[in-house]
Amino acid sequence: MLALTNVKAGYGQVPVVHDVTLEVRAGEMVSLIGANGAGKSTILKTIMGAVRPLSGQVHFLDEDITGRPTPDIVRRGIVYVPEGKLVFEPLTVEENLRLGAYLVNDKQVVQERLERAYALFPRLAERRNQRAGTLSGGERTMLAIARGLMSGPRLLMLDEPSLGLMPKLVTEMFATIAALKKTGLAILLVEQRAREALELADRGYVLRTGRIVASGSAAELLSGEVLVQAFLGR
Amino acid sequence: MLRVRRWIRTIAAVLGLIVFVGTLPSAAQETVKIGVILPLSGPLAPTGQELRRGYELMVDIVNNVYPELAALGLEVAGWNGIPSLGGAKIEPIFADSRGEPAVGADMARRLILEQGVVGLMGAYQSSVTQTVATVAERHGIPLVNSDSSSPTLTTLGYEWFWRVTPHDMIFDDDLFNLLDGLVEGKAPGVPAVPKDSIRRLAVVVENTEFGSATGNDIVNRLAPERGYEVVEYMRYQANSPDLTSETARLVNSGADVYLFASYVSDAILFMRTLALRGAKPTLIWGQNAGFTNPDFVQALGPALHGVLTRSLFIAKIGEVRPIAAAINELYRQRYGTNLSEESAREMLGVLAWAHALNNAGSTNPRALQRALNELDIPGDQLITPWQGIKFGSRRPGEKNQNIYATGMIGQYQYNPETGGVTLEIVYPFEAATADMVFPFPGWD
């Protein structure tokens, strides 16, 4: 479904990730693990067309989407839930959700998805007319994910959804992701919490200073030494 | 041998020719150079051009014979150059001050040292004229000014500076002469009015040097001197987006007479707002500036009926002064517009120079200085209704100011038949071109 081949990308002329080759198959959940500053977000932004790759290709559904404009990529069915819960603070919860369906023109469809989102996150339904800026951290995470789902994606990319959440909420959030996975949605999850992320995933990649240092099934990665190495840099 | 002699003859002939030809330009060079410093570039460039036209036309009249003007009694029109200088032509040499005092002074220095001018004119803005005057003073070269109106210029004791035209305090005097004239029954077509109907004044001036100079002179000097009461002295923010509040204040002051010192933008806004408010003072007067601007007339048209403005020169004067009419016609033929205040000013300046040069019979600075000090041009030579040009003092400490210079006060009058608005002269009373509309008829 999604395939990165030898992608080198960065900011300006300075590459941050090197020679990244990575794949997400239909219905599969893949976790991308790495320490702070390893280049995880950069990879996702490159897929979204927000960072221009210096070399290499990105393919989605067998089409070359390398460096295409973001709206085109969203339209093709990839959605990115950015790190840091970038919600539209001055706007209401519902307005945030509607913006998630910005490229959907069928009002009926938008309405249905809105209802589905509220069913998935009843807390958001209660707060639908509240300004997003007044939400708690957990609620913001929910809103960011729900907003991502509004575009009706085939591939959902989550960037550190656990960031800044208290442990109880982290568990809750991973449960939500597990539920989403069951619907058959392909998911690319970026996390620093390697263990939780891999336990949910089918496969995983480990990124260290911009390079993939390990990959394989989630079980393999969990059992091996690679994880420790990746994080401790040995 | 023969060849040598032929060579010598040829060389001699050539030399003779050179000497002969050499005498030709020296005869043609019999000109009198007058340096003219004006703001010819920068924001005042359009004004500078207007001033320049006045110089050029009057220089032309002095340098060449204009029989139709001479027939009307204009002495210089019969001249072919300066008679006492063997018909030497006046040659104006223009220099651009860019409106900056330092540049003006520098230009004056260059005109004197590099061009060898015998005299100077200019330089429009009083601040520039002042620096030019100091240069003239240092070099002992006469500066005849006819385009600056700051009263201080003639109180600095300069020996080489003369002013032909009135200064601002004279203009203010004119206003009060008009007011007093109304009370005395001297205004054209207006029977004597009770002083109480024009005693209470509102003075409305922009908060700039121009505004406060006029305002302070009226409020501190003239009103008390002549027995008028200032009920409102308003200094307002120039170039305001809105003047409603100011207008309300003015109307509520209960003044009989509104006196303005405003540039055109604020003048338009004030008149419009007053009209909408239905203000009805007995008299409205403007201190030139915005009130004589063509854009002001275009914007307000018939709504100006009855509004007064002071001006140095109003083209209508031709109706009572045939010389002014003839010169105005000449000016129109050449430049397509009526003589303006600016061009009229410079014509008067050149006229003073022409007579001074002729009286001096020399371009020696001392001789010119004496001629200017003793100058006495009769009023019939002028395009303004003055008694003449004679330099002296009208108030303590003043020197070399034309004692006969006055301004004019015009009144906009709407003619329902033509649908046009004309500026008629109502002061000086002897030069009036129409009966004065009094009291101000209001806007309804």
Add this chain to the structure above:
Amino acid sequence: MDVVLDIGISGVLMGLVYALLALGLTVIFGIMDTVNFAHGEFLMLGMYAGYLTYAYLYPEPLAGVPVAGLVGMLLGVLAYTLLVKRLLSGPPIAQIFGTFGLMLFLRYGALAVFGPNLRSATQGLVVAKRLVVGGLTLDAAKVVAAAGSAFLFGLVYLMLRRTKLGLALQATAANREAARYMGIDTDRMNLIGWALGGATAGMAGALLVNFYYVSPTVGMVFSMITFTTVALGGFGSVPGALIAGILVGLIEVFTAQVISPQLKLAVIYTVFFLVVLFRPRGLLGAR
């Protein structure tokens, strides 16, 4: 009391025009954090568009309003695509100098093309007409300009609050990066912001032609007031622009009435300064 009402109404009327002027500036700032120093010149060219329509096409200044709107919009689009867009990758100072340069270019360009003369409309439905309402005499032209401004302001506000495009503009203003991930073409939002800013300034200009003179430097008269209004209301805040516009109009008239006419701008700037000092985000600013 009568004077208070009389003056107060006049202040509100001018305030509504200031609000419309501030609207364009605050929308552009909200979307892309760029201060358009040429905003007053957009107004000036809108005034010329309105005046020239009146003078050469149809002798009614109100007929110039849509024309001026189009001219203003075109101006906004050109300013963005030819200038501002190119400066976006540079430091913020480049944008400041860029729009400042545009201001000088437009002002002196207008001086070269139209000359220094002041032009005024002298006839029209509301030109120099009085409107008597319950014993109060109002300037019909100002009433219409204020009503037109309020209407346009309301229209833009509804567009921002009720339409998908409006929502996208707000999203871009709130968080440009997140907006991009929603598939919003944020570059186009910039363009629309400039078109909107230009169109509202242009129409405000044409409304002013009913009672104000037109000259190449008239932008100067209004731009300081507009900047103050935007800062007072909060950079990027639309409701703030409305409230601040009316406030500035009221401060202006009451200072002239109660304190001194020559101090009115001084007082407006003092209020502005105090707001910047004690509440830098303005009355209703988000940041």
